Amino acid sequence: MVLTGLPLNIDFQQILLHLANFAILFFGLYILLYKPVKDFMDKRTAHYKNMDDEANEKLASAKKKEEEYQNKLKEVDDEIAGKKKEASAELDNMRVEKEKEAKEKADKIVDDARKEAESVRANIINSASKDITDMVSKAAEKIFMSDDIEKAYDVFLEDAERSVKDGE
């Protein structure tokens, strides 16, 4: 029986032997099991975190591109709307000009027609004056050649009235 004097037979030598045993176990387990398994788990976590980060980056990039695409689409739509507006305005201008041209042409035609009509009238009046002159000269001839002045005068008036009626 070995008694050390301490209660429950506490033995410092055996405590140290237990400590040595545990120290061996601690370092052995740390090197052989804990560290390699933990390293592997950490690496895997980092790997999946990287994948997650990359996926998030790609998602963000895709969202950005989508946004840019939407903006471009909007710009194109705006441009198309602008072009349409411009074309419409141009068309309106062209229509107005054409209408103006047509009106001018119509006015010219009407003017020409009027001028022609006036010219024809003038010609007619000239022609009628000539006829009157002829009639007057004929009537004068007849008067001179006729005895009866009064009769000649009546003939003259009748001819004049008739010529006016014809001229109208």
Place this chain on the structure above:
Amino acid sequence: MSKKKRTTAIILLIIIEIVLAAGIAFTNGAVEKHETIKEMMRDAVLHEENKINLFGIAVNPSLVAGYVVTAVILLFALIVRIFVIPKFKNVPGKFQMILETWVGFFDNLAKTNSPHSNGFLGAYIFATGTYVFTGTLFELFGIQAITTEGHSISLPAPLADINGAIMMGCLSYLVIMSGGIMNNKLRGVGLTLKEFSLPLSMSFRLFGALLSGMLVTELIYFTLGLSILLPVVVGVLFTLLHALIQAYVLTLLTSIFYGEVSEPPKPKEKKQKKEQNEVLI
């Protein structure tokens, strides 16, 4: 299972039980008991009688059990390191999952309870938890050793020895103190010394829990009438349960106290108020 198979299984079980009972009854007289239950229990607590020769030193059986447990764990770790870890995959198989859960449990325990400093703590509580759990389960195997007096003795749990428990309790306390010194210098030492009863409570909690488990189990084994079916429940389930509980309790306490003493000091209220005023200004 069909009715025929079930009947066959029941008959087979009854035959095995009869054979075992007969074996126990016939060999009972052949077993030489060199000590009474009283002597055995007294020796389990005081370790006065049964010593084992270890490299020329007469030591308690628990110390030898400790070395055997360490050798078994390290051999297992070596095999795993050489044959299993290099084949680890990102999507783990069953065995890899067990290893990762085992390591991850203690790593997370350290990170949760000591968020400021947990690198060394994780490795320490991993080794401690493994040692306590495996060491407690070790008594189930009943590996025999020869005492210095020439008797055969079943090796107990390594920490059922007061020396082993004191080593574990005091070492845990020193680890806690080292965390305090590393992170808070002298303040850490003060914080650790404040819990001066910790090494004592940790040591004797472990010793008491494991010893009581062993004593109850031994008591049941010692009585022939109880040794047919009851050890299946008492020996396996109780041992498994208190192995888990003790490993968890010790590692949890260590990590909680480590986290407490390694926590950086909070800034004083006056300073905080001054900073708030400066921000407001």
